[in-house]
Amino acid sequence: MTEPTLLSGxxxxxxxxxxxxxxxxxxxxxxxxxxxxxxxxxxxxxxLLNVLSGRLAPDSGTVWxxxxxxxxxxxxxxxxxxxxxxxxxxxxxxxxxxxxxxxMTVSAGGNVGERLMAQGARHYGDIRSAALDWLEQVxxxxxxxxxxxxxxxxGMLQRLQIARTLVTHPRLVFMDEPTGGLDVSxxxxxxxxxxxxxxxxxxxxxxVTHDIAVARLLAHRIAVMQRGRIVETGLTDxxxxxxxxxxxxxxVSSVLNA
Amino acid sequence: MKGYNFAYLDEQTKRMIRRGLLKAVAxxxxxxxxxxxEMPLPYGxxxxxxxxxxxxxxxxxxxxxxxxxxxxxxxxxxxxxxxARTAGVATTTATxxxxxxxxxxxxxxxxxxxxxxxxxQVPQPEPLFRLESSRVxxxxxxGLSDYGLMHVKLYEDISRFGQISISYDYPVMxxxxxLMSPSPIPAFDNPKMDMMPALQLFxxxxxxxIYAIPxxxxxxSLDFEDxxxxxxxAPHPCGLCGATDSYLDEVVTDNHGGxxxxxxxxxxxxxxxxxxxxxxxxxxxxAE
Numbered sequence: 001m002t003e004p005t006l007l008s009g010x011x012x013x014x015x016x017x018x019x020x021x022x023x024x025x026x027x028x029x030x031x032x033x034x035x036x037x038x039x040x041x042x043x044x045x046x047x048l049l050n051v052l053s054g055r056l057a058p059d060s061g062t063v064w065x066x067x068x069x070x071x072x073x074x075x076x077x078x079x080x081x082x083x084x085x086x087x088x089x090x091x092x093x094x095x096x097x098x099x100x101x102x103x104m105t106v107s108a109g110g111n112v113g114e115r116l117m118a119q120g121a122r123h124y125g126d127i128r129s130a131a132l133d134w135l136e137q138v139x140x141x142x143x144x145x146x147x148x149x150x151x152x153x154x155g156m157l158q159r160l161q162i163a164r165t166l167v168t169h170p171r172l173v174f175m176d177e178p179t180g181g182l183d184v185s186x187x188x189x190x191x192x193x194x195x196x197x198x199x200x201x202x203x204x205x206x207x208v209t210h211d212i213a214v215a216r217l218l219a220h221r222i223a224v225m226q227r228g229r230i231v232e233t234g235l236t237d238x239x240x241x242x243x244x245x246x247x248x249x250x251x252v253s254s255v256l257n258a
Numbered sequence: 259m260k261g262y263n264f265a266y267l268d269e270q271t272k273r274m275i276r277r278g279l280l281k282a283v284a285x286x287x288x289x290x291x292x293x294x295x296e297m298p299l300p301y302g303x304x305x306x307x308x309x310x311x312x313x314x315x316x317x318x319x320x321x322x323x324x325x326x327x328x329x330x331x332x333x334x335x336x337x338x339x340x341x342a343r344t345a346g347v348a349t350t351t352a353t354x355x356x357x358x359x360x361x362x363x364x365x366x367x368x369x370x371x372x373x374x375x376x377x378x379q380v381p382q383p384e385p386l387f388r389l390e391s392s393r394v395x396x397x398x399x400x401g402l403s404d405y406g407l408m409h410v411k412l413y414e415d416i417s418r419f420g421q422i423s424i425s426y427d428y429p430v431m432x433x434x435x436x437l438m439s440p441s442p443i444p445a446f447d448n449p450k451m452d453m454m455p456a457l458q459l460f461x462x463x464x465x466x467x468i469y470a471i472p473x474x475x476x477x478x479s480l481d482f483e484d485x486x487x488x489x490x491x492a493p494h495p496c497g498l499c500g501a502t503d504s505y506l507d508e509v510v511t512d513n514h515g516g517x518x519x520x521x522x523x524x525x526x527x528x529x530x531x532x533x534x535x536x537x538x539x540x541x542x543x544x545a546e
Contacts, residue, residue: 081402088406103410109417110410117413118406124416124482146417 004066006031006172006204009052012061020228021047022058027223027230031171032202036219036236038209038251044228045208046176052206053093053174054083068171088118092165096177098157101164102149108135108160109145115168134163138193155186159193166197173198175207179214191217212255216240224248265312265345271295272313275468279310279459282470287432288400289383294466299336304362305463307379308337311360314375314459315341320348322356327364327505327522334362351525363426365447367504367526370456372473378441380462383469385429385439405437408480416485425490431478432471440477446489446505451477494519497539499530 009027013020021044029035037045050056052063054075063075067090075083087093095101102111112131113121121127132142138159140152149157158178165173178194179187195218198205209215215222216236223233224247232245243249263269271293278292297305315321321341325333329351337360338349350356353366360377370376386396389407399405408429415423428445432438440448441460451458451471458471471477481487492506497518504526506519518539521527 084402084404088404106410107414107417110414113413114406114410117409118404122409122481122483124413125484127413127482128417 003030004070005029005064006033006066007052007206008064009048010062010064012048012051012058012063014047014051014056014058014228022051022061023228025061025228025230027052029172029204029206031204033221034198034205034207034219036207036209036215036222037225038212038215038222039225040251041210043225045210045225047228048225049174049176049206049208053091054078054087065172088115089168090171092168092170092173094161094165094173094175094178096180098149098154098161101161102157104149107146107148108140108152111149111160111164112167115164119168130167131163134167135160137166137197138163139189155182155190158182158190162194162197166201166203169201170203172204172206175205177209177211178207179209179211187214194218212240212252224251262344264317265315265341265347266298267295267309267312271309275309275313278468279313279470282459282468283457283472285436286471286475287436287438287469289467289469291466292468294463297463298340301464302381303333304337304360304379306461306465306468307360307362307377307463308340308461309463310377310459310461310468311337311341311358312345314377315345315347315358317345317347319357320350320355322350322353322359322525323361324359324364324366324523324525325362326507327366328524330524352529353525363442363444364505364522365443365450367521367523369450370454372455374456376454376456376458378443378458378460380439380441380460380467381464382427383439383460383462383465383467385427385437400436403435405431408437409482412480412482412485416482422481422485422487428487429480431480433475434478437480438469438471438477444490444505445479445487446491448477448479448487449489453477492519495537496521496527496530497537499527499535500537501527501530501535 005028007029009025012022012025014022025048037048039045051058057076065073065075067073109131112134113127116127116130131145135142135145140156140159149160179190207219219236222236222239223230226247232239232248240252243252275292278290282290297308323334323338325331341347342349353368358375362379384396389411390396412422426444427439427442428448430438430440440451453474455473457473460469479487495502498520501521504521504523507522509518509520511518
């Protein structure tokens, strides 16, 4: 762990009224690493994800991001255009509901190509072949490229969202329950796909999930949250096989066969 | 005219609009809000253009008004007469003689000069309005120069129709910064906006927006490298004057499929005919 971190949160605090959503949270993420944030609903997982990705400002604390040129940026002090550029190039965001991210009135190819065009790609042929390539990588049939997303199944929509996000080769992707709402066999295929893509492209991922099995399958490290605090953090296998905090023990024991 | 201020609008309103115009000229292509007034004609008939014209008109100006290129259609005739009555300014149909040209849907064929101003009537100033319904979001997109979405529309056109299918109101980038709607002029006229010597002003009355392109400003129609912007025109010469380089209207002449292609710019056509050019259907005019 001598390598410098890609993303660091220090002393993050955020309250919604009297409810502490984040309390003294410190997070570190190294390049190419997959960090799972687990906990029951209401524990502050998604809030932490939104704060880390600059979409929600904390009451106090700082989020640092190291860009490819090795410069450190305070995510919440960045000018809006710079943050926007980051979000559409170096970063990606995968929502639980793909409809939040996809444009449902635009064809699959247009959806995949949008980030490229936003970055200034102006060659139709190149954009189209990139879209075809990415549809293949996420196992969507190439002849669906001109179909509207509303004709796609839930699993296909989620894969399309992943293609749309990864097309610009981001270094860091935030995922919010990417497998939520999918049936078990589709979930398994999607997890497999995410794991192989992320490993091959060496993408760092912050993954929010309530599903311990998903965390075990994908994540290198895990952080367990309870009432806005990170109560335990460490290597995934270590934490899940030998949970030390009572809440983690409860969480692990409540899963049938994680 | 008694009981009315010069050019209909009161001086404070003109002042407000001029202030908006100055800001618009300073930020080429940026939409500036203004307090649009109730005008004695319905929205969609040129309330924005007429307010801009009223606030820049001086007593010595010569006004030309065109509608779809023609000087003799209802909209053009009534707006020209409106200013002749309320401002007492001279009016003309000759492009070269005018100092202010108010237009709907066309740019004159004749190259405009530095001492001329062209005022466009704009129904919808927001080029992204069909793609992004939230005005808050489109403002943010303009602010951050985030125009990938417009290219997604062009991409969709090519993948569905094999070409960019926008024939009018073709989106342009002004001064390499702001995405702008050129108002519903045909894409044929887009190249005329680029490095135009005349000042171009745009007024949208219902939407309460003003924008502008200063003289000699880069205006680029959006396209892809492998699908470059191209103009579309009917593949005919003008039936009356024989012109091959002007934008043509198709006129149905009888119930047996007869049709005539004529210059949409009536002044351009008349000038050519006066100079002795005759098209295949133009013998009557030539005989006069």
